[in-house]
Amino acid sequence: MCIEQIRFGQQPNKLAVMNPYSIGRPERHAPIRMAADSLRSSVRPHVQQAVSERFTEFLADSKATANQIHFVGLIVDHLTRNGSMEPGRLYDPPFTDTAPQGPDQVVDLDKLTRLVGIIEEFRDVAG
Template sequence: MTCRCWLGRPAAGWACAACSAKRFDLLVLRTQLSVLQAGTGFPGLKDKIQAIAGALEEQIAIPLIKAEMAFIQAVAGDEWWEDVTVPMLESARRRLRALVKLIPKGQKKIVYTDFEDDLGELTTIELPQVTAGLNMAKFKEKARVFLREHDSHLSLQRLRRNQALTPTDLQELEKMLLQAGGSKALIDEAREQSHGLGLFIRSLVGLDREAAMQAFGEFLQGGKASPDQIEFIDLIVQELTRNGVMEAGRLFESPFTDVNAQGPLGVFPPAKVTQIVQVLDDIKERAVA
């Protein structure tokens, strides 16, 4: 029997999983077009997608849905939709289209509506990787949240653990920023401002604390470090854990000068200060490569 779901006339619920996915594709496409064209129908389209996400939230017992629950809850909320972008919607389409079939049939009739528009002349519209008024500050915050949710990604782990990056790692990291909602223009701007994509992402996720401790382990070995030296190194580790990299000039600012007014020169011999600066440079270089 020919499936009639795509025509909007299912006899008993939405039995066809493929048609459920196609209808969701169409809904997301309309939303993407509304973002690009600043259409007045955006609020209604947003409500429909949020309703779908809300219906999925109720099916947490299903393993496939549970695996995407953090993302589903984000889409169901309002914060995710602030300055939403075409790439963000595309990511939602890809991640949720296979799940909509799992919504109980009775709920699907409520969540979805039939699309019955009068079709005019067909026009091909490109969907570029653009943002809808998304500024750099908001992009950073969205990227930070996305990267934290995908902390197990191999390339991101290499960056956080102070391991040298490969060209493939940099490509993967750029893909993650696109998935987080960044446009190519924003990513290029971030790369230029931070003097490298790895440095930009490291500034968002920080350096792994254990990796930072290992980098400065030689300064604390042997149990001969003074209390001031231990505190000074711990402050460096905290800075790296928080910001990912650290310029040598910070060593002569607070809170380091709170330990000693002369900064590192009042705590370590000159040769050790030179080594500390070299370690900081090495940590930075590993994020650039």
């Protein structure tokens, strides 16, 4: 759309300039989207392994309760699906389904600080 607007002497709108899919015809985008989806699918198992290993280390430091293991599993699932996460999400569903008052209901302050540090490590790598 953006190229067509320029070609016909029109001023492209901001949305057309910012949208990478606005160039060319939509049918040309399908192979690019398929390749991106394929790449995401092939990378996801590696992300899951890295996330799982890091949080397994966290849980191995002490005897973890069933609630702590479940809570950390929710974090692992979120990071695996999304690649990163803001620590503030720990106070939103699905995390509050396990800990309605927040993560400090499941772990003590020291562990919560370490947990947030691990989440931030993945955010910084993904960011």
